[in-house]
Amino acid sequence: MDRRREILKLIKEGEQNTKKLAEKFGVSLMSIYRDLKELEKEGLIIRKYGKLEVANRNVKEAKDKERxxxxxxxxxxxxxxxxxxxxxxxxxxxxxxxxxxxxxxxxxxxxxxxxxxxxxxxxxxxxxxxxxxxxxxxxxxxxxxxxxxxxxxxxxxxxxxxxxxxxxxxxxxxxxxxxxxxxxxxxxxxxxxx
Ligand SMILES: [Zn+2]
Ligand SMILES: [Zn+2]
Incomplete structure (x- = not known):
């Protein structure tokens, strides 16, 4: 899904605000949350204390352990x-x-x-x-x-x-x-x- 790639790009550029992301794409917060969840599942981003961060390659493994x-x-x-x-x-x-x-x-x-x-x-x-x-x-x-x-x-x-x-x-x-x-x-x- 293109929107997810775009979101990932924006997060890489430092975007951390979910509401702003929703506004930018003209979609509901729920859709953004779903996208973030997918990106998180793929191990591409991490959500920590409400902040969005781009994950490095080992994060997925670390996350599985952490879970x-x-x-x-x-x-x-x-x-x-x-x-x-x-x-x-x-x-x-x-x-x-x-x-x-x-x-x-x-x-x-x-x-x-x-x-x-x-x-x-x-x-x-x-x-x-x-x-x-x-x-x-x-x-x-x-x-x-x-x-x-x-x-x-x-x-x-x-x-x-x-x-x-x-x-x-x-x-x-x-x-x-x-x-x-x-x-x-x-x-x-x-x-x-x-
Ligand atoms: Zn315990
Ligand atoms: Zn215990």
């Missing part, structure tokens, strides 16, 4: 525990497990379309915002303090009965995980426990 590192702790992502933010701009942010995902949540500024993670028992994909989280249990397959996701409330409570910790819904969990990081104990956050 599989946790965006919070840099650990390699584990498919069994993966926690993913799907952004409205088409990008995905992966973390190694719900622990890092919950910690990262409040620092994501881009609009989030969906959050997915896996059920710790069934490994089925589930919506991160409707999952039940067991925080601070004795089971730490990835990061500590442990945060594990369950699609069924009953499973979360059964797990808690065996391995300790507390059960939280998403919103609470994003707060409690920080308290846990700060104080290292779930006792100090009693106000969240019901």
């Amino acid at each position: 599989d590192k946790c965006a919070f702790c840099q650990k390699e992502n584990d498919d069994r525990l993966r926690f993913t933010f799907h952004l409205e701009n088409g990008k995905q942010i992966h973390t190694c497990c719900p622990h890092c995902g919950l910690l990262l949540y409040k620092s994501i500024i881009d609009p989030i379309e969906a959050i997915t993670t896996k059920d710790f028992i069934t490994c089925n994909l589930l919506s991160g915002t409707s999952a039940y989280y067991v925080l601070g249990s004795a089971a730490t397959p990835c990061c500590s303090p442990s945060a594990l996701a369950f699609s069924r409330k009953e499973d979360a409570y059964m797990f808690k009965n065996g391995f300790g910790g507390e059960v939280f819904e998403f919103d609470e969990a994003t707060k409690v995980i920080w308290e846990l990081m700060k104080y290292g104990s779930i006792l100090k956050i009693g106000k969240f426990n019901k």
